[in-house]
Structures are given as structure tokens and as C-alpha cells.
Amino acid sequence: MKRHAAFLLAALLFTGGLARDAVDQWIDRTDLPPLTVATGTEVVARDGTLLRAFTVADGRWRLDPGPVDPGFVAMLIAYEDRRFYDHPGVDPLAMLRAGLQALWNCHVVSGGSTLTMQVARLLEDSGTGRLDGKLRQIRVALALERRLTKEDILGLYLRLAPYGGNLEGIRAATLSYFGKDPRRLTPAEAALLVSLPQSPETRRPDRFPETAAKARTRVLDRMVRDGTMEDDRRSAALTEPVQKARHAFPAYAPHLAERLARERPDAHRIETTLDARLQASLETLAARAMRFSGARTSLAILVADHRTGDILASVGSPDWTNANRAGFIDMTRAIRSPGSTLKPFVYALAFDEGLAHPETLIEDRPTAFGTYAPQNFDRQFRGTITAREALQLSLNIPVVSLTEAIGPARLLAALRQSGGHPDLPGGQPGLAVALGGVGVTLEDLVQAYAALARLGQPIRLHTTPGAPEAVGQRLFGPEAAWLTADILAGLPPPAGAPAHRIAYKTGTSYGHRDAWALGFDGAHVAGVWMGRADGASVPGAFGGDLAAPILFDAFARLKPAPDPLPAPPPATLILPTARLPQPLQQFRPRGAAFSSATDAPEIAFPPNGAEVEAGPTLALKVRGGTPPFTWLANGAPLILADRARETALRNPGQGYITLSVIDAKGQSATAKVTLRP
Structure with a gap:
């Protein structure tokens, strides 16, 4: 009532x-x-589409x-x-x-x-x-x-x-x-x-x-x-059926959206520069790429318009809800080793300072820089080649030689000028920074490559519509940037990838922990990282095999055809080696000492005097020398005519053992080690 x-x-x-x-x-x-x-x-895309x-x-x-x-x-x-x-x-x-x-x-x-x-x-x-x-x-x-x-x-x-x-x-x-x-x-x-x-x-x-x-x-x-x-x-x-299931709320660019919402807790609507169609397409690409990878492998993709600085897509992981892949971690901002992806900046700085030219001859042979003796990834040496070939083959010794000449601090300064925040273990840069001995993020690398694409002029990448470009000091001159981009544009696309002509570089960090691919055309820049969020090794992971095809696929999803790279600046020196000025025809490292012509082999592992835990196999590594190699244990030949520089000795037993290696020229090296239980 x-x-x-x-x-x-x-x-x-x-x-x-x-x-x-x-x-x-x-x-x-x-x-x-x-x-x-x-x-x-x-959080909405540039056209107002709800992202998250x-x-x-x-x-x-x-x-x-x-x-x-x-x-x-x-x-x-x-x-x-x-x-x-x-x-x-x-x-x-x-x-x-x-x-x-x-x-x-x-x-x-x-x-x-x-x-x-x-x-x-x-x-x-x-x-x-x-x-x-x-x-x-x-x-x-x-x-x-x-x-x-x-x-x-x-x-x-x-x-x-x-x-x-x-x-x-x-x-x-x-x-x-x-x-x-x-x-x-x-x-x-x-x-x-x-x-x-x-x-x-x-x-x-x-x-x-x-x-x-x-x-x-x-x-x-x-x-x-x-x-x-x-x-x-x-x-x-x-006649319309009643919907019997709820739709999930949109969750595109989840890592970026969450970061923006956390930074602006009082905002009801956050507008971004992201392209909703491209973002969805690249998230699909990332998820598809992970179907054929390890259960703990992750992937990140970042795409931007280097003319305006607008970030168009940001994929922090293939699935942000997947705990096995640590999908909640935004790998576009995780600090990782860049592998070989910094090499183009070493060459651009060297070109800018007049130390080298793409057609300058440079040595790729065993070289010691004080106590530092870098090796090429495949443990092979090409002898005298051009700087163009050295960069396209991603050789280590030539780029370390150039880094020694310009100074590793100069490379780090260029990264900071581009807007990156390199993390340097120990605080003092050494020559190894050129080979990945520094921590960077995918955002850092994409921003650096945006500066390279803009002929050396940096730009601040952003997700806020209408944000100022914040252009800073040039990293290097436009001529040096163009010459470097021309070298990278000469690399053939990976097998099965769309035949787009973009300038790109791949990289693989030590221990196969990170696989990278960075690239650009006349309008856009993109980067791909693949690896494990916990930093563990991914056996067989190479930037060229894993990340590069995804990079080219991302460009294909971005637009039907690449925008042409800019024409060479008027002062660009485009000449063959023989017509270069005399100082540019041949580069010699300032403080390097070449090994003897015999290039005798050296047992890299196990080193002489080492104590090694005995197991079913004993890893063997040889540095220098000429393959094939013969390995002996206590004078008995156990491995014959092996062309690999890394192999394994089966059932080595325990106690003291004398290992010897003999190369194709009869040169040898010996190491005495103790195998303990």
C-alpha cells in the first residue's frame, strides 16, 4: 500500500x-x-575510431x-x-x-x-x-x-x-x-x-x-x-535475431593506450595520431607471425610518418593478454641490444667527417684494437672490399675500424641528438657500441632511422595530433645521410617479401636474443623487433630471416607502393673508387694492428688453463686459421676436416686433457684444460 x-x-x-x-x-x-x-x-585514432x-x-x-x-x-x-x-x-x-x-x-x-x-x-x-x-x-x-x-x-x-x-x-x-x-x-x-x-x-x-x-x-x-x-x-x-553474446570492447594499441590513460588520468577522450586500419592490420600481422614461433617469443612493430613525426601504429606485443609471452610488456619501450642496426650511423658519421666514402676500400681481416679483437658473425674474412660492401654484408671489423676513427662517444651523441636515450653499461663507451654494446629501445631506433631518412635532420616522433616537430641539431650532413641510405636501399628484399625498394638494415644481438629490422622510404619509417621479453636466447633467430620479412609486410600493409627516396643533394660525391680523391680511396684504421699474414688458429674455447664441467659433450671454438680444422685430444685425432669454427667433442671424460687444433695450412694451437665432475 x-x-x-x-x-x-x-x-x-x-x-x-x-x-x-x-x-x-x-x-x-x-x-x-x-x-x-x-x-x-x-583513446581514439586519428579519424576518431575507438582504439581502447x-x-x-x-x-x-x-x-x-x-x-x-x-x-x-x-x-x-x-x-x-x-x-x-x-x-x-x-x-x-x-x-x-x-x-x-x-x-x-x-x-x-x-x-x-x-x-x-x-x-x-x-x-x-x-x-x-x-x-x-x-x-x-x-x-x-x-x-x-x-x-x-x-x-x-x-x-x-x-x-x-x-x-x-x-x-x-x-x-x-x-x-x-x-x-x-x-x-x-x-x-x-x-x-x-x-x-x-x-x-x-x-x-x-x-x-x-x-x-x-x-x-x-x-x-x-x-x-x-x-x-x-x-x-x-x-x-x-x-526478423532480426537477438544478439546472444557480448562483443569485446575494442583494445587496439593496448600498451600505448594504457600509457596515455595513465599519463592523463582526468582525460575523458585522448586523441592520437594512430591509423586505426593500419594498427588493426599490424596487430593481425604480429599475431600471425607468432603462430610459427616459440611459445615465449614476442614481437613489436612501430610505424611513423617521418615527414610529420606522427606515429601511425604501435604494436607492443602480439597478444597483451598472453602471460607465456609476457605480452603485458610493451616491447617498443624495452631496452635491448641493437645488434648491427647502429652500423649505418657509424658509416654516415664517417662519410660526414671525410674519413670514408661508399667506394672507399677498407680492410676486413683479423684486426686487434688494443686488447679488443672483434670477429665477423660468420667468422670469415673478405680481405679488401668497399665500404658499401662492408655495410651491406654487415661486417664487424670494418665498422669497428670506423668507430675507432670517429670515436664511440660521437656515435652515442648522434643517438641522443636523434631523440633516443641509449643506456650504456658502465657509463664509458667502447668500440663495442657499434656492434650492439649499448641498450636502446625500438622507439629509439625508429626515431634514429627517421633522422637518417630525413637526410640527417631529426624529428620527435609523437602520438599527439598537431604536436610540434621539435627539430634539433643535424646528426650529419645530407650528403652523408643520402649515401648511407643509398647503400641500404641496395640490399635485396628478403626471400618471399614484397619487392618494395626501401632502405633497410637488420641486426641480431649477441646470443640470438634480439632480431631487428629497421627501414624507411621517402615518407615513412618502421621498425620490427623479435625475441623474448625475458631476454633469453632464441636459437636460430636472425634479423634477416625473422624480422625483415615482417618489416616488408608492414610496408605493404601501409600502402600499395613505397614513396621514392629523395634525390641526391647537389654536393653529393658519386664516383668510383679510382676517381675518388686520394685520401678517400683507401681507409686504414688509426690504432689497429693487423694480425700476421699466417693468421694462425687460436683455441677460443675452452681457453688454456680453464676448468670446465664435464658433460656428454665439450664445446670447442677456434678463432683465426684456415678451415678445415682437425681437433686432437691428448694427441689422438677425434674430429677431422671440420669446416665449422664451433663444434663439440663427444664423451670427453674427466681430468686433465690437452686439446690441439690444426688448420688447413698446418698451423696449430694448444690448450690444456681440466674437466671436473
């Missing part, structure tokens, strides 16, 4: 039961709840409605509160009708609540079955109408209406149930959404599709009965 009394009290209130002045004072003294409704942060949304503090999906289909709004008002634009917050006719029906039938037949009263209830979560709760809704509704416009009140409803589970507001509902924004809804979709807030849990289409369908039908029937919908449109709407 309390509910019936509330209906009658409201009816009396608006049929002259109370003095007007007393009513006005009662309304004006109302303490309203906060009218600012918190909505989840949204976040729940509000209590875990509910509540988003800004944005544009809403006018047909839905009209159906909502026609069904819930047809005199919405005429009443002052409470509809006395509807309340009187509901009260009389309740008295006559001894139970509630139809509700008398207006949309404004429903907003009042949602703002305060006041009960609907108690007299004091109903009176409070009436009072708040009347006060709301005096302080807000009808559109403001409708906007609050569209944000707060419950749609089942943790869904609140029209946009959360349409994204979850239909996978789209509410700007365009079919009559069937609109009718379902009109019916849900009346009983959001029992009519949830993902749990009770039959009940939801019946509620939808009642709304459509009312629309026909009231003359706001033709019967043929109702019949067509009833």
Missing part, C-alpha cells in the same frame, strides 16, 4: 493539494546529488554517449515518457493513472515514473519500492528540471541507464551487444535497448535471449499501436 500511497500523493500534489509557494520552496531547498557523471577514458576504452573506478563500462540515433531517442520518449518535453519533471496524469490502476488491481500495472524521475533514481540509487524513495525521486526530478535543460537530463539518462551486468549508458550497451556506436541503430536494436533498463538483469540478451526478444516485441507493438511505426517495419524488425 505504500507504493499506492506514493502514486496518490504525487497526484494530489499536482492537482492542487498543496499551495504553490510551499511547493516551490520545497523544490528549491532540494540538495541535488553531483550532476557530473564519471565516464571511462577513451577503460572502465570507471568501480569497474563499470560507462562511456560518453556521443551522437545517438534520433530514432532510438524518439522511441525511448514515446515508450517511457511521451510528455517528456511538456512536464516539469513529474507527469501528474501518468502518476494519477498509475495510482488508480494500482488501487484497482491491487498491484502496479504501469509505472508513473518519468525519464527525469528515473535519472533522479540513477543519480542517487534511491529505491523504487519505498515511499520515502519515491518521494525523494519526485523532489529531485522537480529540482533537476529547474536547473537543467531537457537535453541535459536526457544526456544523463543516456549515460546512466543500466543495460545488464556492468554496462551503463547507451554507448556501452551498443558496443557490447552490437559491436558499434549508437549513432545508427536498426528499429530492432533500438527497441531492445528501450526495453532493457526496465529490468536489465532478467532481460539481458546474452543470458536470457527469449525474455529479451519478448520485451523487444512489446516495445515494437506499442510503437505500432501508438502510430509511431508502420506494421511492416515492425514485422521486419522482428
Whole structure:
């Protein structure tokens, strides 16, 4: 009877039961709840496409409605509160009708609540079955109408209406149930959404599709009965199936989106420079690439427009929910060894300082730089070659020679000028930085390659639309940058990759922990990293084999054909070796000492005097010498004519052992080691 009394009290209130002045004072003294409704942060692409949304503090999906289909709004008002634009917050006719029906039938037949009263209830979560709760809704509704416009009140409803589970507001509902924004809804979709807030849990289409369908039908029937919908449109709407499963909310660029939301906790909408189509395509590419890799292997991709600095896509991992791959770690920002990817900058700096030219002859032979004696990746030496060939083959000894000439600190300074933040173990740069002896991120490398693509002029990569370019000091002259890019553009694409002519470089860090590919054309720059997030080795991982095909695929998904690289600057020296100025025809390292011409072999492992744990096999490594090699243990030949520089001795036993290696020229080396249990 309390509910019936509330209906009658409201009816009396608006049929002259109370003095007007007393009513006005009662309304004006109302303490309203906060009218600012918190909505989840949204991160959107450059075209406004939703990349990722976040729940509000209590875990509910509540988003800004944005544009809403006018047909839905009209159906909502026609069904819930047809005199919405005429009443002052409470509809006395509807309340009187509901009260009389309740008295006559001894139970509630139809509700008398207006949309404004429903907003009042949602703002305060006041009960609907108690007299004091109903009176409070009436009072708040009347006060709301005096302080807000009808559109403001409708906007609050569209944000707060419950749609089942943790869904609140029209946009959360349409994204979850239909996978789209509410700007365009079919009559069937609109009718379902009109019916849900009346009983959001029992009519949830993902749990009770039959009940939801019946509620939808009642709304459509009312629309026909009231003359706001033709019967043929109702019949067509009833043929649409009710969605029986919720759609996942968009979660593109999840790592970047989460970082931006964390940096701007008060922002409701964060606009970015990302291209939604490209981002989705590259996330698909990353997931596909991981199908054929180890269970713990991860991957990251970054693409930017180096003309503006806009980051167009950022893939931090193949699957941010995959714990085995540590997918929650954003590998575009993880510090890793760059392998050979810094070599182009050594050459560009050397070209800029007049120390070398692409056609300068340079030595690739065993060389010692003090106590540092680098080896090529394949342990082979090419003798005298051009700098162009040395960079394209990614040889180590020539680039260390150039690094020794320009100074490793100069290379690090160039990385910092490009906007990177190299992490140097020990603080003092050595010659090994040219071979990956420094920590960098994928973002650092893509930014550095953007400067190379811009003929030496750096630019700050960013995700904020309209951000200033923040151009800094040149890394090197445009001529040196163009010559380096020309060398990289001469590399053939990886097997099976699209035949796009882009300038690119691959790299593999020590122990096969990181596989890299960086590349650019006349407009865009991209980088790919592959490895394990925990830094463990990935046997057989090479940048050229794994990362480079993904780089070329990323460019193919970016656009149909690459933009041409710029023409050579006017002062560029394009000559063969013989026509170069004499100092540029041959490069000699300043402080290097070449090994003897005999290039005698040396046992690199196990070193002389070492104690090694005995196992089923003993690893053997030889440095220098001429293959094939013969290995002896205590004078007995055990491995014959082996061309590999790394092999294994089976069942070596325990105790003292004398290892010897003999190369093809009869030169030998010996090491005495102890094999302990």
C-alpha cells in the first residue's frame, strides 16, 4: 500500500493539494546529488575510431554517449515518457493513472515514473519500492528540471541507464551487444535497448535471449499501436535475431593506450595520431607471425610518418593478454641490444667527417684494437672490399675500424641528438657500441632511422595530433645521410617479401636474443623487433630471416607502393673508387694492428688453463686459421676436416686433457684444460 500511497500523493500534489509557494520552496531547498557523471577514458585514432576504452573506478563500462540515433531517442520518449518535453519533471496524469490502476488491481500495472524521475533514481540509487524513495525521486526530478535543460537530463539518462551486468549508458550497451556506436541503430536494436533498463538483469540478451526478444516485441507493438511505426517495419524488425553474446570492447594499441590513460588520468577522450586500419592490420600481422614461433617469443612493430613525426601504429606485443609471452610488456619501450642496426650511423658519421666514402676500400681481416679483437658473425674474412660492401654484408671489423676513427662517444651523441636515450653499461663507451654494446629501445631506433631518412635532420616522433616537430641539431650532413641510405636501399628484399625498394638494415644481438629490422622510404619509417621479453636466447633467430620479412609486410600493409627516396643533394660525391680523391680511396684504421699474414688458429674455447664441467659433450671454438680444422685430444685425432669454427667433442671424460687444433695450412694451437665432475 505504500507504493499506492506514493502514486496518490504525487497526484494530489499536482492537482492542487498543496499551495504553490510551499511547493516551490520545497523544490528549491532540494540538495541535488553531483550532476557530473564519471565516464571511462577513451583513446581514439586519428579519424576518431575507438582504439581502447577503460572502465570507471568501480569497474563499470560507462562511456560518453556521443551522437545517438534520433530514432532510438524518439522511441525511448514515446515508450517511457511521451510528455517528456511538456512536464516539469513529474507527469501528474501518468502518476494519477498509475495510482488508480494500482488501487484497482491491487498491484502496479504501469509505472508513473518519468525519464527525469528515473535519472533522479540513477543519480542517487534511491529505491523504487519505498515511499520515502519515491518521494525523494519526485523532489529531485522537480529540482533537476529547474536547473537543467531537457537535453541535459536526457544526456544523463543516456549515460546512466543500466543495460545488464556492468554496462551503463547507451554507448556501452551498443558496443557490447552490437559491436558499434549508437549513432545508427536498426528499429530492432533500438527497441531492445528501450526495453532493457526496465529490468536489465532478467532481460539481458546474452543470458536470457527469449525474455529479451519478448520485451523487444512489446516495445515494437506499442510503437505500432501508438502510430509511431508502420506494421511492416515492425514485422521486419522482428526478423532480426537477438544478439546472444557480448562483443569485446575494442583494445587496439593496448600498451600505448594504457600509457596515455595513465599519463592523463582526468582525460575523458585522448586523441592520437594512430591509423586505426593500419594498427588493426599490424596487430593481425604480429599475431600471425607468432603462430610459427616459440611459445615465449614476442614481437613489436612501430610505424611513423617521418615527414610529420606522427606515429601511425604501435604494436607492443602480439597478444597483451598472453602471460607465456609476457605480452603485458610493451616491447617498443624495452631496452635491448641493437645488434648491427647502429652500423649505418657509424658509416654516415664517417662519410660526414671525410674519413670514408661508399667506394672507399677498407680492410676486413683479423684486426686487434688494443686488447679488443672483434670477429665477423660468420667468422670469415673478405680481405679488401668497399665500404658499401662492408655495410651491406654487415661486417664487424670494418665498422669497428670506423668507430675507432670517429670515436664511440660521437656515435652515442648522434643517438641522443636523434631523440633516443641509449643506456650504456658502465657509463664509458667502447668500440663495442657499434656492434650492439649499448641498450636502446625500438622507439629509439625508429626515431634514429627517421633522422637518417630525413637526410640527417631529426624529428620527435609523437602520438599527439598537431604536436610540434621539435627539430634539433643535424646528426650529419645530407650528403652523408643520402649515401648511407643509398647503400641500404641496395640490399635485396628478403626471400618471399614484397619487392618494395626501401632502405633497410637488420641486426641480431649477441646470443640470438634480439632480431631487428629497421627501414624507411621517402615518407615513412618502421621498425620490427623479435625475441623474448625475458631476454633469453632464441636459437636460430636472425634479423634477416625473422624480422625483415615482417618489416616488408608492414610496408605493404601501409600502402600499395613505397614513396621514392629523395634525390641526391647537389654536393653529393658519386664516383668510383679510382676517381675518388686520394685520401678517400683507401681507409686504414688509426690504432689497429693487423694480425700476421699466417693468421694462425687460436683455441677460443675452452681457453688454456680453464676448468670446465664435464658433460656428454665439450664445446670447442677456434678463432683465426684456415678451415678445415682437425681437433686432437691428448694427441689422438677425434674430429677431422671440420669446416665449422664451433663444434663439440663427444664423451670427453674427466681430468686433465690437452686439446690441439690444426688448420688447413698446418698451423696449430694448444690448450690444456681440466674437466671436473
